[in-house]
Amino acid sequence: MHFPIQNPQYLIWVFAIILPMVFSLSFSDPRTTKASMLCGPSENSDINFIPKFIKLMEFLSENVTYDRWGHQSIGHPPPEIFGLAQCHEDLSQTDCLLCFAEARTKLPKCLPSNSARLYLDGCFLRYDNYSFFHETVDPKRDSLKCSDRTGVIEDPYMKMELTKKVEMVVKNATETAVMNGGFAAAEVKGGVVGVYALAQCWKTIDEKGCRECLANAVTRVIGCVPGGEGRVLNAGCYLRYSTKKFYGLGAESKQADDGLSKIGVIIASTVLAAIAITILSLFGAFIGYTRILKIREGDFSPKEASDVLQVGLLCTQASTALRPSMPEVVQMLNDKESEIPSPKQPPFLNSSVLGSDDSTKSSSINGLSLSRHSIAEMSSSSYKSAMISPESNGPSTVETSELSSLCSECA
Numbered sequence: 001m002h003f004p005i006q007n008p009q010y011l012i013w014v015f016a017i018i019l020p021m022v023f024s025l026s027f028s029d030p031r032t033t034k035a036s037m038l039c040g041p042s043e044n045s046d047i048n049f050i051p052k053f054i055k056l057m058e059f060l061s062e063n064v065t066y067d068r069w070g071h072q073s074i075g076h077p078p079p080e081i082f083g084l085a086q087c088h089e090d091l092s093q094t095d096c097l098l099c100f101a102e103a104r105t106k107l108p109k110c111l112p113s114n115s116a117r118l119y120l121d122g123c124f125l126r127y128d129n130y131s132f133f134h135e136t137v138d139p140k141r142d143s144l145k146c147s148d149r150t151g152v153i154e155d156p157y158m159k160m161e162l163t164k165k166v167e168m169v170v171k172n173a174t175e176t177a178v179m180n181g182g183f184a185a186a187e188v189k190g191g192v193v194g195v196y197a198l199a200q201c202w203k204t205i206d207e208k209g210c211r212e213c214l215a216n217a218v219t220r221v222i223g224c225v226p227g228g229e230g231r232v233l234n235a236g237c238y239l240r241y242s243t244k245k246f247y248g249l250g251a252e253s254k255q256a257d258d259g260l261s262k263i264g265v266i267i268a269s270t271v272l273a274a275i276a277i278t279i280l281s282l283f284g285a286f287i288g289y290t291r292i293l294k295i296r297e298g299d300f301s302p303k304e305a306s307d308v309l310q311v312g313l314l315c316t317q318a319s320t321a322l323r324p325s326m327p328e329v330v331q332m333l334n335d336k337e338s339e340i341p342s343p344k345q346p347p348f349l350n351s352s353v354l355g356s357d358d359s360t361k362s363s364s365i366n367g368l369s370l371s372r373h374s375i376a377e378m379s380s381s382s383y384k385s386a387m388i389s390p391e392s393n394g395p396s397t398v399e400t401s402e403l404s405s406l407c408s409e410c411a
Helices: 007-024 049-067 091-109 156-179 207-224 249-255 259-299 302-315 326-334 371-385 400-411
Strands: 034-039 067-072 081-088 117-121 123-128 143-146 183-188 195-201 227-235 235-243 362-365 366-372
Touching: 034 143, 034 227, 049 067, 049 081, 049 091, 049 123, 049 326, 081 091, 081 183, 081 207, 091 117, 091 123, 143 207, 156 183, 156 195, 156 235, 195 207, 207 235, 302 326, 302 400
Parallel strands: none
Antiparallel strands: 034 117, 067 081, 081 123, 117 123, 143 227, 183 195, 195 235, 227 235, 362 366
């Protein structure tokens, strides 16, 4: 007994969205603890929605890499989708990238919802079907998160002291943030316990909006006392206090960015390479599975398998300039008459080794001379040899050692 897949092309999009969820980065202290994730109540059935979502995340990723925040909108084809990503100002560049990477793996769990917002303790990521960039508060969706208030402090005088310290520290943090471009951290020490606070406004709102958002947050967060921690997660800002120091060193952390960013590039490159290899492995397994289903149904086309493999090779070329866009991928997979070009570069090779405009150049890697066309041909022929013969009554046994050797040499 088996369950036929009516339209395998849609599974490719499901595969592309679900795969990043298995990766979770936890280097340094990027504060990736999830404070809240809110998924919109309605779903989007537009076939172009997921490709636009992926494109939006790519744009935001570039913005965060260079500026630590960004906002974008994609309107073609309609309907329009809007997105915002921002790291808290006290994070180093490396921790900012790691926090955003974690947010990017979690937010797709809301798909195909029209909207979602994710608050991590170090960054914020949101998409929606309308322009929300100047929103300060949203009474329907803003939230208050408090730690357990019971059994923390029993003595009434200690409760009174904690309340005064929380009021003082959040006031200092929010007032400074309004005058300091939207960010500030503050602390009040002495007595039985110290209290720490961090205030962050999103960069799409002005000073007036920041003041309005944080004033609302201060009023609400006091309600978390005598709990040892409280967070207000508004549409335009984030406010947190705690009896434990949770934020970074601010200016000192930023001064270390030059050295840390180099480490971040190395970490990111290693992680991306591992992700790419895993994607290809799982993609091959997915294609093999759909092929078996199609053989059982009697509607398998060898050209379709060749086209999917060709698209996979195009999407993993070393130079990003040579990779097709998501709309082009959709067209190549759905339009049987669409011409699919041959890949010019093997995957996982540095673009400085292989120029983006040279399709026949050979490179020597670990003593192995490979041309780009030969790699594509070897990959294609090896893939076809691993497929099940259409004339056979069932799956045939395929030796995998040759394929494993080839993949290890190409990688």
